[in-house]
Amino acid sequence: MLHKLIRRKPERQNQSLAERISHTKKDQIPEHIAIIMDGNGRWAKKRALPRVAGHHEGMKTVRKITRLANDLGVGALTVYAFSTENWKRPKLEVDFIMRLPEEFLGTYLPELIEQNVRVVMMGENDTLPRHTQEAVRKAMEATKNNTGLILNFALNYGSRAEIAQAMQKIAQLVEEGSLSSSEVTEDLISQHLMTCELPEPDLLIRTSGEVRLSNFMLWQLAYTEFWFTETLWPDFDENCLLDAVESYQNRNRRYGGLKGEESN
Numbered sequence: 001m002l003h004k005l006i007r008r009k010p011e012r013q014n015q016s017l018a019e020r021i022s023h024t025k026k027d028q029i030p031e032h033i034a035i036i037m038d039g040n041g042r043w044a045k046k047r048a049l050p051r052v053a054g055h056h057e058g059m060k061t062v063r064k065i066t067r068l069a070n071d072l073g074v075g076a077l078t079v080y081a082f083s084t085e086n087w088k089r090p091k092l093e094v095d096f097i098m099r100l101p102e103e104f105l106g107t108y109l110p111e112l113i114e115q116n117v118r119v120v121m122m123g124e125n126d127t128l129p130r131h132t133q134e135a136v137r138k139a140m141e142a143t144k145n146n147t148g149l150i151l152n153f154a155l156n157y158g159s160r161a162e163i164a165q166a167m168q169k170i171a172q173l174v175e176e177g178s179l180s181s182s183e184v185t186e187d188l189i190s191q192h193l194m195t196c197e198l199p200e201p202d203l204l205i206r207t208s209g210e211v212r213l214s215n216f217m218l219w220q221l222a223y224t225e226f227w228f229t230e231t232l233w234p235d236f237d238e239n240c241l242l243d244a245v246e247s248y249q250n251r252n253r254r255y256g257g258l259k260g261e262e263s264n
Contacts, residue, residue: 030202039208039232084158116148122194123157
């Protein structure tokens with residue numbers, strides 16, 4: 001069953017990237033794409049390089065995919081950059097990853113501004129290194145009035161903790177008497193999550209052949225379409241993103257109900 005979930009490289013009939021983009025159904029572009037960027041370490045190991053080399057190469061992939069997502073008209077792109085569990089990795093690797101937002105945003109911020117991209121972040125900001133916090137803060141401030149693609153970095157993020165924090169805030173409101181327990185609804189919980197200003201993801205992409213969620217957006221992914229690929233994140237290119245979008249566009253999203261002739 002799992003092999004049916006993992007997408008291998010399809011036949012693209014020798015189409016150029018420009019041709020593929022032009023043939024994409026513009027009225028069926030996912031409003032929000034979320035990506036679990038996996039496989040940086042394995043990419044480096046295959047080339048006898050240190051793991052950090054894979055993370056650095058993966059940073060370049062973020063740039064490529066952000067640019068194409070913006071060109072396609074995607075509203076929001078969430079990239080899982082660092083989980084709350086990733087602190088368990090070797091200190092050298094963690095320290096390197098914590099420098100990547102500074103390098104990425106320092107290098108590509110002018111390009112993001114030119115493309116009208118707005119940078120936001122979700123995660124436990126207070127426990128990040130000061131230089132990481134400052135890099136993200138500057139980018140968010142510089143792009144806050146942009147109206148194009150929202151590039152959302154999930155940085156020091158864990159979904160279970162996010163849900164727990166939302167419930168704590170709601171419990172506090174109930175305790176204060178400003179909210180009754182009967183008023184606690186799914187919508188109210190969503191309004192207290194870190195993604196409250198974003199639509200729920202339409203499409204989740206995970207690279208490297210893994211088929212688990214890894215504590216990522218567990219609440220928000222209830223009706224999201226999943227697309228898995230064996231491609232390692234540093235090798236994930238524009239054609240891979242188009243493969244995922246085309247797969248999404250060929251699906252029948254029912255949200256638990258029936259559509260068209262199926263309801264007869």
